[in-house]
Amino acid sequence: MKKIIPLRNFLLLLAGGLAITHAAHAQNDTATRFENMSLKDLLNVKIVSASRKSEALLDAPLSASVLTRAEIEHAGCTTIMEALRLIPGMIVREETNGNYDIELRGMDNVPPDAVFDISANTTTLVMIDNRPVYSYLRGGTFWETLPIALHDVERIEVVRGPSAALYGPNAVNGVINIITRQANKDGLYLNAGMLQGSSLTYINNAAVGYRFNPSWSVIASGNYESRDRTQQSYYEFQRNQYLTDPAWFVNYTGDTIRNVHQQYPDQPMAVNKYGANIFATGELSADVKFALSTGLQH
Amino acid sequence: MHPPKFVLHPLLLLLSLLATGISTRAQTNPVNAIEANIIYHFTKYINWSNKDQPGDFVIGVIGNTPTYDEMVRLMTQRTVGPKRIMIKKTQPGPAAANCQILFIADDARGCLREVAAETASSPTLIVCEGSGLARKGAAIDLVLSDEHLKLEINKGNIEHHKLQIASELLELGTNVN
Numbered sequence: 372m373k374k375i376i377p378l379r380n381f382l383l384l385l386a387g388g389l390a391i392t393h394a395a396h397a398q399n400d401t402a403t404r405f406e407n408m409s410l411k412d413l414l415n416v417k418i419v420s421a422s423r424k425s426e427a428l429l430d431a432p433l434s435a436s437v438l439t440r441a442e443i444e445h446a447g448c449t450t451i452m453e454a455l456r457l458i459p460g461m462i463v464r465e466e467t468n469g470n471y472d473i474e475l476r477g478m479d480n481v482p483p484d485a486v487f488d489i490s491a492n493t494t495t496l497v498m499i500d501n502r503p504v505y506s507y508l509r510g511g512t513f514w515e516t517l518p519i520a521l522h523d524v525e526r527i528e529v530v531r532g533p534s535a536a537l538y539g540p541n542a543v544n545g546v547i548n549i550i551t552r553q554a555n556k557d558g559l560y561l562n563a564g565m566l567q568g569s570s571l572t573y574i575n576n577a578a579v580g581y582r583f584n585p586s587w588s589v590i591a592s593g594n595y596e597s598r599d600r601t602q603q604s605y606y607e608f609q610r611n612q613y614l615t616d617p618a619w620f621v622n623y624t625g626d627t628i629r630n631v632h633q634q635y636p637d638q639p640m641a642v643n644k645y646g647a648n649i650f651a652t653g654e655l656s657a658d659v660k661f662a663l664s665t666g667l668q669h
Numbered sequence: 670m671h672p673p674k675f676v677l678h679p680l681l682l683l684l685s686l687l688a689t690g691i692s693t694r695a696q697t698n699p700v701n702a703i704e705a706n707i708i709y710h711f712t713k714y715i716n717w718s719n720k721d722q723p724g725d726f727v728i729g730v731i732g733n734t735p736t737y738d739e740m741v742r743l744m745t746q747r748t749v750g751p752k753r754i755m756i757k758k759t760q761p762g763p764a765a766a767n768c769q770i771l772f773i774a775d776d777a778r779g780c781l782r783e784v785a786a787e788t789a790s791s792p793t794l795i796v797c798e799g800s801g802l803a804r805k806g807a808a809i810d811l812v813l814s815d816e817h818l819k820l821e822i823n824k825g826n827i828e829h830h831k832l833q834i835a836s837e838l839l840e841l842g843t844n845v846n
Contacts, residue, residue, distance in 0.1 A: 402705040402743035410710040411841060413703050417816050556846060585804040657779030 434460070434531040440552070443521065449566060449574055450596075451513050451521050453550065460531045460545075466490070468600040469641035471514045475531050475545040481511075496534070496541035498548045500650070500664040505541060518646035518666025520594035522564050522576035525552040551650055551664065552581035555591070560590060570641070572598040586654035595645040603639065645669055691781045693822050705810055705820055708772060708796060711809065714838035717769055717829045718792045719827045726752040727767060729759035731784065732774030736798075740772075747817035766791040773797045773807070781806050785826075792831045808832070810845075 389601060436458045448454040452471045456463045462479075464472045472481055472492055480494050491511025497504055499519060505512045527549050534542040546597060554560035560580035567573055573595070580590030604613040648666035655661075677704050691768055705751040708728070730737045737758060741816040745756045749769075759765055761780045766788045775798050785795060785806030800814070803823040808830065810821040820842030 402702040402739040404699070405702055405706045407741060408837070410707060410714075413707050413710070414818055414820065414841060416699065416703055416818070468731075585759065657781075 372513075408616065424425050433534060436460070436529045436531075438527040438529070440525050448521060450573070451519070451524060451527070454521060454524070454527060455462075455529075458527070460530050461529065461563070467641075468602065469515055469598065473514060473547075474514075475529070478544040479624050493541060494543035496513065498538075498546065499666075500551055501540065501548060501664060503539075504662060510541060515642065515644065516668055518648055518668040519549065519551060519592075520574070520576055520591045520646065522562070522594060523551045523578065523648060523650075525550045529659045532646070551648075552578075553650070553652065554580050557582050557584060560588075562592075568598075570599040570601055574598075580650075587652070589649070589651040590629065591647070591649050593647045596642050597640065597644075598642045601642045622649050670757055688785065694828075700813065700818065701735040702739045702743075704736045704798065705743050705827055707811065707818065707820075708736075708770060709744055709747070709771065711794065711796070711838070712754075713837040715794055715796075715827075716833035718833075719769075720750060720752075723809060724752070725755040726750075726769050728770040728772065729765060729768035730756065730772045730778060731754050731761065731765070732776065732777030734772075734776070734798075736774065736805050761787060763787070765811065766793060768793055770796060771792045773802075778802060780817035788830065794827070794830065809842070819843065 374428070388669075401424075409520055416453035422547070438454060438458055442457060443454050443508055446454070446455070452463055452465075452473060455461045455473055457467070460476050462474045464474075466472050472479065473495070473499075474492050475495050477495060479492050481490055481492055488510070489509055491509065491513050493505070493510040493512075494563070495512070497512040503603040504517060506516075512552035527547065529548075530538075530542075530546040533547055534546050538546050545557060552562075558581070558612060560582060562579075563577040565575050575595045576592070577594075578590055580592075604615050606612075607614050632638070632655060649663065651661075651663040653661050694710075698701060698769050712726070728740065728744070730740070737756065738816060740756045743769045747754050757766065759771075765771055765784055767793070768788075771784065771788065771793050773784060773795065778797060778799055781795070781802060782805065788795065794809070795811045796811065797803070798811045798813075800810070800812050800821075803810040803821040803826070806826065808823055808827045810823075812819045812821055822834070822839060822842040822843055824834060824839065825846055
């Protein structure tokens with residue numbers, strides 16, 4: 372004869388199990404469980420919870436890095452592109468003087484000898500203050516056209532790995548998010564910097580702003596950068612030659628078509644740009660906030 | 670008809686495992702209990718200018734949070750000096766200014782600025798939970814970051830409320846302005 376557990380016993384067991392669970396729940400969560408701990412020990416208790424997390428990028432389930440303002444200053448970088456070299460997994464190539472191709476983990480979609488408009492990486496999303504910046508023509512990022520300068524940067528967050536599900540277009544290989552500086556005290560905010568160096572390098576920055584209260588602030592910043600090429604010769608693809616002062620562009624049939632001096636009057640220069648930006652943040656209520664970032668570059 | 674034994678036993682095993690699972694999950698989320706203990710510790714590190722006045726030591730809670738229940742469980746029988754600790758739920762308004770500690774839960778963070786203005790002239794320690802609130806009027810902010818609770822302390826806000834903070838507490842948190 373088979374022995375079968377009666378339904379009544381089964382229900383008793385179930386009730387007992389749930390009661391034990393409830394007791395464990397109550398005992399484990401009560402504040403008295405931690406009452407003998409010091410404040411320092413309480414702050415060291417590991418908490419596994421998905422709610423109310425602060426925005427710690429490193430908690431994301433992807434490989435990520437954050438480059439802080441202090442790290443940038445200590446490294447002595449002069450441009451955002453140079454600063455990106457400090458981040459693991461980033462490959463920063465200065466293709467020609469002042470012209471960069473930046474990729475993540477070696478995944479790039481720029482073909483060799485590509486013409487200008489497709490020589491920008493379109494598989495890495497670049498953002499300034501969480502807003503994408505890229506060429507509307509082809510979708511790639513021309514780093515030399517960013518309106519902000521390193522002086523405006525508070526930190527750079529990089530996510531390595533496919534992130535399109537989170538960030539949308541371009542985030543195939545990862546995301547580079549440049550977060551700009553904000554005034555951290557009420558009142559007037561002034562910041563200026565001037566650098567001079569070899570290759571006739573001049574980098575000037577200034578920012579002025581005002582923080583009305585912790586929720587409302589506005590900053591206007593401007594930057595100017597000028598530097599000469601570190602090498603004076605040019606590689607002329609059609610002639611397969613390095614030329615120090617090419618007077619002419621050559622088309623595919625070998626005929627001269629354009630005067631280089633007319634098209635590029637400042638040939639020795641690698642960079643000559645200036646930009647202006649306005650950043651504003653405001654909080655109308657706990658649920659309504661706005662952030663404005665706008666910039667122009669020439 | 671009774672279910673056969675080979676069905677019933679695995680079912681019981683599954684229920685036991687489920688019960689263990691629920692128990693373990695409860696054990697790994699003690700944030701409210703820790704918050705209550707941390708707030709209790711604040712009473713040892715802060716000096717209230719009205720500590721010699723008669724009455725209870727009132728800790729007010731604005732918003733709905735399990736931390737309130739944990740605070741009641743932990744502190745109902747305790748005292749701060751000669752004063753008995755009293756935990757009570759409160760709302761923004763004049764009553765908030767009578768609290769020695771005012772804990773604003775995450776769901777009520779929108780009233781922080783209003784509460785900070787109402788308690789500006791009273792020795793009230795405003796404690797919040799959620800990132801960045803120490804810059805918006807709170808004295809101490811409990812921030813969950815990297816799987817630990819961390820303190821963001823605004824010394825200026827504390828002194829503005831005529832409170833004194835011990836340097837030991839300042840060292841355990843991040844000072845923000």
